[in-house]
Amino acid sequence: MVSTIQNTDVKQKEADRAVVVAVTSRAVFDCGADDGDEVCEVGVAFPLLQALQRVNERLLEENPSESLLFDVVLITSDSQQQQQSSRIISSTRHHGLEISSFCFSSEEDFTESLLKNNVHLFLTTDRDEAAQASQKGVFSALLNGKVASSEQLRVVFCGDAVIRTDAEPPSASQDAAQSFWAQLGEMRRRFGMLDSPLSLVLLTSRGGRESCGTALQTLRSRGVNMDEAYSLAGAPRSPILSLLRPHFLLINHLQD
């Protein structure tokens, strides 16, 4: 059973233009035991939502009638959290989060709520959930477990799998990934080189400079211009990742 509640405090975005980002409520709020407190603590995804909000604010500053905005949807599938639905909604209000709707579903059919809401990117801290959503063709990514501190929305793309041979037909998930990237690229173009509220970062872990270069060109041909590029050529990723401080890390999930 899937139900969606619209947040009347927030202006709803244009369905066909907005970039719908779904985040699990478990990641946004840390609703501990109900100790009578109306409001939950913030979770690991909180800085991300703030960063998404800042991007929206800047987009609207550039163009007050901008429709290419982030549309944040909160997914609650955890039965424990379901019971806290009123706390979730009041916490949202309390923290001033620009969440346009709340989706409640059971653990089995949360993917249905993603598809119903035309989600372009699903973010969770749970690997299994991300895998399940991927299998249904929803572009998914894992949230940074460590809280990212930058104000700027930093999106890191692991580019080792950017290039797809033409022999293989694209999977639904790859298409979803590509269209998300195209949207991000368009959003990025709304801002100048300096002082942008979002930064697109390419990271290639395996291949050498050629594969990084090819990734840059491929992305550019799809209208996505990266701000930063790192070619690791086999060096360990963690030291670099901890400096990059991404809010989330996007990897093309390739299905077998």
Next chain:
Amino acid sequence: MSLDPVQVMSGQVKGLKVGPSSNGDSRGSWEEKEDQDNVGLATKPKPVTGRRTRKVEGGVFFPKPENAVTVAVSSRVLFRTEREQKVFEQDGVEEYLRFQIEHENEPFTPGPAFPFVKALEAVNCRLRELYPQSEELFDIVLVTYNHAHVGIRLINTINHHNLFIERFCMTGGSSPIGYLKAWQTNLYLSADADKVREALSEGIAAATMFTSEKVTEVSESQLRVAFDGDAVLFSDESERIFKAHGLDKFFEHERDNEDTLLDHGPLKGFLEALGKLQKKFYAKGQRLDCPIRTYLVTARSAASSGIRALKTLRAWGLEIDEALFLAGAPKGPMLEKIRPHIYFDDQMFHVEGAAEMGTVAAHVPYGIAQKHNAKQNSSVRK
């Protein structure tokens, strides 16, 4: 599980799950993925004594940062980018990037660090011949705060000049210093003195390089690195005495302290790294034919103040191939004879003197001489 290398590179991976369903655990952290990646890395599984080797396309062997001698260079010292710099300074960043993209297929010409980097690669070739499995090699990383928009031009340039640089960081404007540490950098070369100073304060050997019109030819088969002594290999303690109390006091101090070791300077670690690689050649009977040669070029005198320097080096277990004690004579002519690929000095006066004679000299902005440099510069301006 066999992996077809072509498939790995093009992203089609059968059998290897890159996605989050790979591990049993559900709470994800990216660090765990590291191990997954390692399994996918080897293009040709090769039996190695215990250690897992990292390979990239073409099956080329690639060192782990902690095992290699990592030299990080900025794009402005590896290549000549004056025209582009001017565009940046006069017309701003947007125009600068547009210009770079427009000229994407025009490779940059070699900059001051270029011969040095080529010589590092020559040493690597020799090391690979003797020790094919070893990761103790030079690893050159391009660290630039350019935007990734310039990336394609930089990659095209690296291709054009046949350089072996597979690792880079284009930070899009943020400080590269953190990345230097992440790469376990042994030496950082940049055109930006502030960045160099920052690196030095973080304990990373670093020097500022300048573009000079006159460049004498250097060896393509033997890497030659020359160092000043005080405030480069050694601390600036003796220089302080000299500056504060004059030459006589300096000599007296050095004589009295002959048996006390000098403290180490910012480039000591790099000399040490070079020494380790040299020993690998000696171990294979290639002492005379060693493709790395090091020089000490100091204003100290052989008979007096130089003794303390030599004793210190010996105590540190560092061999230097040639020690040249100039007793205050100008360094330019001596350097012109040596033809090093790079010469490190803490005083701009010597750096400029060397450059005038065609030696690639790099400034190490460390120690008491810097205050003196500043005073000299301001008096010149008056």
